[in-house]
Amino acid sequence: MSDRPIKTKVLITVMTYPHPSRGYQELVCTAGITEADEWVRLYPIDYRYRPRNQQFRKYQWVEIDLLPHGDKNDRRKESRKPLLDSLQVLGEPLSTKNGWRKRREVIDRMPTYTVKQLRELHETERTSLGIVRPTRVLDLKIEPSEPEWKPEWQNLFDQLALFGPVQKPLRKIPYKFSYVFECEDSHKPHNAMIEDWELGVLWLNEVARLGDEEQAALSVKRKFFDEICSARRDTLFFMGTVFPYNTWVVLGVFWPPKLEQSQPDFIQGSLF
Numbered sequence: 001m002s003d004r005p006i007k008t009k010v011l012i013t014v015m016t017y018p019h020p021s022r023g024y025q026e027l028v029c030t031a032g033i034t035e036a037d038e039w040v041r042l043y044p045i046d047y048r049y050r051p052r053n054q055q056f057r058k059y060q061w062v063e064i065d066l067l068p069h070g071d072k073n074d075r076r077k078e079s080r081k082p083l084l085d086s087l088q089v090l091g092e093p094l095s096t097k098n099g100w101r102k103r104r105e106v107i108d109r110m111p112t113y114t115v116k117q118l119r120e121l122h123e124t125e126r127t128s129l130g131i132v133r134p135t136r137v138l139d140l141k142i143e144p145s146e147p148e149w150k151p152e153w154q155n156l157f158d159q160l161a162l163f164g165p166v167q168k169p170l171r172k173i174p175y176k177f178s179y180v181f182e183c184e185d186s187h188k189p190h191n192a193m194i195e196d197w198e199l200g201v202l203w204l205n206e207v208a209r210l211g212d213e214e215q216a217a218l219s220v221k222r223k224f225f226d227e228i229c230s231a232r233r234d235t236l237f238f239m240g241t242v243f244p245y246n247t248w249v250v251l252g253v254f255w256p257p258k259l260e261q262s263q264p265d266f267i268q269g270s271l272f
Contacts, residue, residue: 005065005083009035009090010042011106012056014129014238014251017200018048018170020153025049026170028197031078031129031240031251032062037109039129040066041240042082048168054087058198058252059103061090074243076128100256107131107236107254114183115190115248118239128241131254134181137229138189140221147174173200175217177224179237179250192239194250199224228255 014031021027021044028047034040042064047055056062065086069079094102112133113121121127148154149172177194199220206216229235238252 003068005067005086007063007086008040008066008080009061009063010040011061011094012058013107013254014240015047015058015197016195016251017173017197020149020170021046025167029195029240029251031238033106033110037106039078039110041076041079041129042066043079045082045084050084050087054084054089056087056089057093060093063088063090075126076241076243077126078129079243096256099259103254104256112236114185115192115239116183116185118248122241122246128246129251130239132183132237132239134179134229134235134237135184135186137179137181137225137235139180140194140225140229141178141180141191142217142221143176143178145174145176146172148172171204173203174213175203177217177220179229181237192237192248192250194224195242196250196252198252224253228253232257234258 010032011034012030012032014029016029018026018028024044024046026046026048027044030042030045030047032040032042063086065083066080067083069081094106096103110131112131115132118127118130118132121130149170177199179192179194180189181192182189202223203216203220206219207213210216210219227233233255234257236254237250238254239248240251241247242249
């Protein structure tokens, strides 16, 4: 593989909740599908600190120069280093009209796997991104997490506030959310943490609406478990590994109405 950058068109499908970064203030793990129907991971991207015309949304095509490797220690085959000055956003996000037809035209071309199959592909081919079709979603588990960023990150925020550029607030989500689900070859349920930015933003919005963090977490559970994973939806999980631990997590959810449904679908609003 050449070390020269390659101009690539990518449909953004995955954006994780931001996390602090010493070199970039904060980073968002971003992934998508190329015109050649291949997964790529774009990292690092300081999304909220990019110019407005570079702040893409999910299911929006972008064009960007990519180096064929990310971190020198990250050997996952989909990882690419984006040259952010080259980033161009192309058109509007793909519509959810007509049963999410435009989005399905891309997603339905991609293979789906079980968690077991993805783990095997990781061992043999260094695969670290893929789509899982759960046969049954059993629960969305909520567990308490640290309510504040660890001291080293809080110290970084304090330093940036004094000496760096304007620091945008980044609230720590004080819960861990995980899907409990089965695949067709499951011997026992899988438990996968959710890193999706949409979940984090939904929780923040619900805190603002309800005024209570715990009630907001329960409201998120009702939305993600009872609606996004309902029997009316053809739910797929975008899954990926967390470097360097190689733990599989849910990075995003694709939840169009099942094709046999004839009733109109509502439009999924932008959460950020």
